[in-house]
Amino acid sequence: MALFIYGTATNYGKNFFTHEDRRNFFLRGYPAEVWVVGNNEKGALWLAEKNGVEKTKAEAQALVTAEVEAAQAAWDAQSEEERLGRDRPGPITLP
């Protein structure tokens, strides 16, 4: 059985995930509203309740990579002064 479920869901703010959710299952948010959820009953139920769209790991990774590349391009387009000493966004690999 896979360790994680991958999906997209829009973070609407307060109570999108609760303290109880965090205690019940693994949860990580990534760019492009990608969420990696522990593969148990409560994790799967959470994604469904948030109107999430389940993705394969490859699909989710592609969404994340696209957003990272967009952020990198935006950073590259800035002048040195506009970067204000901030680092260029780095790659993100889903677990």
Place this chain on the structure above:
Amino acid sequence: MATYKEIFGKKIQSLASDIPAAQGEGQIWYNDTSDAFKTVVNSGAWASSANQINSLSTMGSFGSQTSAVTAGGTPPASTLSEEYNGSGWAAGGALNTARFSLTGAGVSSSSGRVFGGASAPTSMKNENEGYDGTSWSEEGNLNTARNALGGAGTKDAALAFGGGTGPGPSGGADQNLSEEWDGTSWSEGNNLNTARRSLGGAGTQTAGLAIAGVTTTNSNLTEEYNGTSWTTGGTVPTGREGMFAWGTQTSAAAAGGQSPFINTTFTYDGTDWSTSPATMGTARQAGGSAGQTGTAGLAAGGETAAPGRPGATEEFNRSTSVITAAAWAAGGSMNTAQQDPGGFGTQAAGVSVGGQEPSVSNKTENYDGSSWAVSGVYPSSLTGIGTAGTQTAGLGFGGRDPSTIATAAEYDGSSWTAATAYPTVIALACGVGPQTAALAATGDVYPASPRYSDLCNDYNGTSWTAAASNTGSARYDAMAAGTATAAAICGGIPGGAGTTEEYNGASWTVGGNNLLNISAGGSSKNGTSDDWMVWGLNAVTTTGYDGTAWSTRPSLATSRYGAGGCGTGSAGLCFGGRAPGFTNATEEFTGDTSAANIKTITTS
């Protein structure tokens, strides 16, 4: 039918509110507010805690639920050790001999030992190392090198039993050997009645327990040691190998194990095992466990069926109180996504000011514990504003537009008014304390070179004066908390050093190093210098400081760079940042809570 008074000699009290757990155990009362008979129930429950720093299995372990150590583990063999303080994990000293499938004995993170194990599937180890809370020392070896053995007792009176001398991380060539450590050397004791490996251990050298394990099949045996010989004890309802075990001979518990993997918990009263209604959140085996009584245990790391090593930590408690573990949860989203917003106030009354979106911003938002509301604009559009104070009496100073500036302003909860400018241009500085007694420390003084500064200044509500002392290390983009007379600062650039300094209003002294080299993070800056947290720099890791040392806390859901922060060590607020695009997401941290386990008595 006999009445309650006839049986117990007194009537049931009628009360307007429930009795606290400490007084209510064993009592029945009538709550005339909720019209219900109530009692306090003693029950078991698992609660998650902060993950370990490293995700390992087959570690040796010892200690209590609030003071424990795991060491070594996981092929390839490791020398890593970690210390748990009841809230989170901190790195411990390195073992002298790397190994896995070892075991341990001891009562706290400053008094214990690990012994046995394997450095490779065919290389059994008999090394024995004692730990004093700082470093490991090589001491007398076991007489028989073996792995997957059981351990019990204390640092100076330990017991080693069972195990395997064959190849593989799970042992093989099962052993029934039993050895006693007297503080100087190991001596052979009487053997277990049944040879087995991957068994659990609990109790002391003179009142020990060998729990379950595996031979060719899972074992459900319990054997009790009296300092001389082993005798058969109660039968474990579902025996497994690699169970997490802790406690004493008369109050023990065992949980998890394989195969198949289970998350069941069993408790032992010295005679019989019972199945607890409490189940582990993560079914796993071969992790670290600790606990000096069966009512308060700790399970850390281990392997899951997936397979994987989640590094998860869970605490088991059997008491009249229900403990709810700390966690981050989603808060209301900011109206505008910002990187490097200034933050101050509390979780229920927080403020975000300025930042990048990506142009520099003059926006201010107030948080009420649920949602952000747009408030009065800052006098100029800036990012990296230094901040201090509360939602109704705040302070902003310095910042960048992108030129570094020195202006300052005071906030009253709805609007900003100009204040005396900071003595120098500064950005990404730390600020702590109330508006009328604030301390500003360090910062980015670009275009000066080097950019990082050690400057510290006090603000009294009217003017700035040089603080009694500057920080020992110049830095910017650091994190701080406390007041002008009791502050702590951590991390920052250059180097993102985890160095912590503590200030008493007169001088800065070096504190405990953070677990991470961290900068561009957020902090619960309105906490005290001995109870605050930091997070960020493209990681979900949260660490907390207790005035002496840093340890892990439950992780954020989303990693960020340049997030804002405020709140305290038990009620933190993280908002904004870049992830890697500008984000308006907010997360709220709530620390452990404890409440009486009061139940309503019903007839069904």
